[in-house]
Amino acid sequence: MAENSKIEWCDHTTNLWWGCSKVHTGCKNCYAEYLSDTRYKKNLWGEKNIRKRILSAFTDLDRYQKQAEKKGIKYKIFIGSMMDIFEEDKEIQNPTDVIDSIASLRFRLWRKIHNNQYNNLIFLLLTKRPQNILKMIPTSWQDGYPNNVWFGTSVSDIHTWQYADQLKATEIPNLFVSIEPQVARIGNIDLEGIRWVIQGGESGNKKRPFDISWAYKMKEVCQQQNVPYFFKQIDKKQPIPQDLMIREFPENMK
DSSP states (O other): OOSSOSSTTOSEEOOSEEOOOOOSGGGTTOHHHIIIIIISOOOOOSTTSOBEEOTTHHHHHHHHHHHHHHHTOOEEEEEOTTSOTTOOOOBBSSOOSSOOBHHHHHHHHHHHHHTTTTTTEEEEEEESOGGGHHHHSOGGGGGSOOTTEEEEEEEOSTGGGHHHHHHHHTOOSSEEEEETTOOSOOOSOOOTTOOOEEEEOOOSTTOOOOOHHHHHHHHHHHHHTTOOEEEEESSSSSOOOGGGOOBOOOGGGO
């Protein structure tokens, strides 16, 4: 979950667990909730429901590490498409003596990263809960953050830009913002402290419209503030204009 990710800005997607809760307008048409609760009837969404552990998560990460090390490259790993790594603690459906909650799954990932078990993996930790980052990462990281861990947050309009401000307030070196799905104008923003911007519109049958002028504006802002810019999509249907086919990565992520 999932091999060879279809998400253009990463190589693989890994989920430690399945389930989450909606927190802002970008969550309205959440595809992960649809898969969980509508299509597969898992009932994993919302504050009152427990989460489901993905049993293959660490086996997959170990395999990606071996592959990348053998090739002499680094894989970008998005965590996670079906969860929020910085969600408040919840029980899981399939506990063991060692792992009984999402907090214990999160701790296991931190420990493996700290022990240099994933030196060929770049972790892209995308959250809608940036206020929890400093509370949930190892305190030792604040004396020297792992170079292969990036912290990002999702925003969708000017009202949710506060999440980016909360992210910047952490003063972590490797920060990125995913403006996806963008559903309204954002305008002029300060990207100080942000080292990468991803932007895209919503897809699916219930997608909200994306104004192409938003992309040209964000492209301009990123160029002016010298921030790598990655335009992902309009709506997965409309072709991307050639002058917006920009898919940049930070230098230390390549």
